[in-house]
Amino acid sequence: MWSGLSLRIYTLESRPISIRNAHLIGYNAGFYSNKPAVRWKYTTTYNLTLRHIQLCTQTQEVMSYWSITVALLSITFLVYRHPLKMLSYLPPWLRGGAPTNQQVPPDSRGGESQVKVQVEGPEDDDVHSETTPKATATAYNTNVPTLSLDGPDHDHKSSTPQASPKPVSPPSTTKPVSSSRPAATLQPSMKYSSPATLMPPPSRPSMAPPPSPASSLRVPSNGPVPNRGIPSNSQQRVSSGNSLASTATLSAPNPRGKVLLGPGHSPMDWAALIRKSNLSGVSTFQRVTPSMLKSMSGRKGKPAWSSWQGKVYNITPYLDFHPGGRNELMKAAGRDGTNLFMEVHPWVNWENMLGSCMVGVLVPEGAGNGGSELEEMD
Numbered sequence: 001m002w003s004g005l006s007l008r009i010y011t012l013e014s015r016p017i018s019i020r021n022a023h024l025i026g027y028n029a030g031f032y033s034n035k036p037a038v039r040w041k042y043t044t045t046y047n048l049t050l051r052h053i054q055l056c057t058q059t060q061e062v063m064s065y066w067s068i069t070v071a072l073l074s075i076t077f078l079v080y081r082h083p084l085k086m087l088s089y090l091p092p093w094l095r096g097g098a099p100t101n102q103q104v105p106p107d108s109r110g111g112e113s114q115v116k117v118q119v120e121g122p123e124d125d126d127v128h129s130e131t132t133p134k135a136t137a138t139a140y141n142t143n144v145p146t147l148s149l150d151g152p153d154h155d156h157k158s159s160t161p162q163a164s165p166k167p168v169s170p171p172s173t174t175k176p177v178s179s180s181r182p183a184a185t186l187q188p189s190m191k192y193s194s195p196a197t198l199m200p201p202p203s204r205p206s207m208a209p210p211p212s213p214a215s216s217l218r219v220p221s222n223g224p225v226p227n228r229g230i231p232s233n234s235q236q237r238v239s240s241g242n243s244l245a246s247t248a249t250l251s252a253p254n255p256r257g258k259v260l261l262g263p264g265h266s267p268m269d270w271a272a273l274i275r276k277s278n279l280s281g282v283s284t285f286q287r288v289t290p291s292m293l294k295s296m297s298g299r300k301g302k303p304a305w306s307s308w309q310g311k312v313y314n315i316t317p318y319l320d321f322h323p324g325g326r327n328e329l330m331k332a333a334g335r336d337g338t339n340l341f342m343e344v345h346p347w348v349n350w351e352n353m354l355g356s357c358m359v360g361v362l363v364p365e366g367a368g369n370g371g372s373e374l375e376e377m378d
């Protein structure tokens with residue numbers, strides 16, 4: 001109806017006019033017209049326009065009332081069905097005395113506000129029967145459930161699950177937290193997730209060193225070398241038991257070419273002996289010439305000396321302790337025994353075993369016996 005009347009008015013005036021002034025223009029045009037038909041037409045149009053305007057005005061009023069009514073009903077329905085959600089759309093000044101986390105920073109809230117949240121927690125069951133401000137507390141408590149765990153006041157009774165931290169209280173070893181910050185609520189979970197409490201003790205390292213193929217060939221840096229068998233390519237010599245043989249060593253060799261040592265002449269006994277006394281047979285270090293070394297052959301009451309890498313040793317005390325026998329060892333007496341030694345058992349540590357038997361150093365012929373110089377060198 002509205003659009004049809006508007007079209008008629010536009011047609012009569014041949015130009016767009018506002019609806020507010022259309023009836024005035026049509027009325028004036030028909031009033032001053034000489035033709036009755038035109039006058040009637042315009043008058044009718046005028047009357048229709050007036051009626052239309054009246055209808056429109058009434059329609060607008062009715063529509064306005066209906067719109068307002070529908071809007072109010074919708075808002076009421078939404079507030080009734082979703083009070084929490086609708087509360088969030090309200091401006092802060094309309095929420096009144098229901099502070100939320102978004103309004104107040106966590107640091108500025110004291111213990112009283114937190115306790116208030118706890119007390120209002122049980123009222124969540126009455127959300128359907130309470131008004132909108134009552135539902136405000138429910139919304140706040142639901143959005144921030146952790147605030148109810150760190151409430152410092154234990155005298156407030158609360159039936160909410162969040163307000164019962166006692167069953168999961170931290171262990172006694174945990175550092176107590178005096179503050180009511182939410183960090184205290186994390187302690188129960190830290191109890192079960194701490195690696196320090198769950199980490200098993202480290203396994204004990206084995207006291208025995210790992211075996212290695214080279215360990216059997218390693219030359220000990222200190223102490224005597226144990227009585228070991230010769231390698232397959234060693235040149236074993238059987239003790240023949242000549243005139244130099246004593247009762248300390250037996251002439252019967254074993255399959256490895258070693259002789260049977262007498263009682264008290266084991267390698268262990270030799271190790272104990274060299275720790276106790278000086279077995280060199282001289283009071284000071286000697287400058288030993290080759291002729292002097294040759295004279296010390298172990299015969300005719302003289303000690304048996306042997307040189308090894310430029311050093312002279314008195315091997316006489318070791319004769320009865322030598323696993324290869326006296327005769328084998330005497331082959332190096334009065335001469336340099338390096339080659340013989342290295343041919344049989346290069347793995348043996350000569351210096352350690354005969355350290356207490358060292359006489360001096362081998363010097364060229366004519367260098368003389370300079371004991372004082374040896375002492376200075378030592």
Ligand code: HEM
Pocket residue numbers: 225226227228229230234235236237238256257258259306315322323324325328329331332337340341344345348349350353354
């Ligand atoms: C003065 C220096 C010497 C020392 C400290 C010495 C020490 C030893 C030791 C500790 C053993 C036992 C080796 C083992 O059980 O693995 C041994 C064995 C033996 N040594 Fe000597 N020795 C010396 C000189 C000589 C010389 C000069 C010869 C030969 C000319 C010789 C011939 C033997 C033989 C045949 C054996 C037995 C086989 C063996 O166990 O290897 N040794 N000696």
